[in-house]
Amino acid sequence: MATDYDAPRKTEDDSESIEALKERVPDKLSGSVDVEDSDNPSGFELPGADLSDLELDVVVLPPQEDEFTCVNCFLVKHRSQVDHDEAGGAICKECAA
Ligand SMILES: [Zn+2]
Numbered sequence: 001m002a003t004d005y006d007a008p009r010k011t012e013d014d015s016e017s018i019e020a021l022k023e024r025v026p027d028k029l030s031g032s033v034d035v036e037d038s039d040n041p042s043g044f045e046l047p048g049a050d051l052s053d054l055e056l057d058v059v060v061l062p063p064q065e066d067e068f069t070c071v072n073c074f075l076v077k078h079r080s081q082v083d084h085d086e087a088g089g090a091i092c093k094e095c096a097a
Helices: 002-059
Strands: 067-069 076-078 082-085 090-092
Antiparallel strands (some): 067 076
16 A cells, blocks of 8 residues: 555656756756866866976077078978978978978
């Protein structure tokens, strides 16, 4: 008897709670995703800034007297690797080949 009474009541409760959940879940999900999204970018920006600093250090290396920077491949090479000079700068033998 108690079981018979309990079963239909449970189904009604379920359909009610499902409707309530349907309205609640999207709100909850978008809310938590928003919080995580705003947290992640700031966490990624810090290591990114460090990396760009390192890259700048490498690029800023000044060419030595017996070196040149190829205007085509932007590699610093020895003067003996110059194929010819152009208006913008020197072209290495590899690029001229
Ligand atoms: Zn080159």
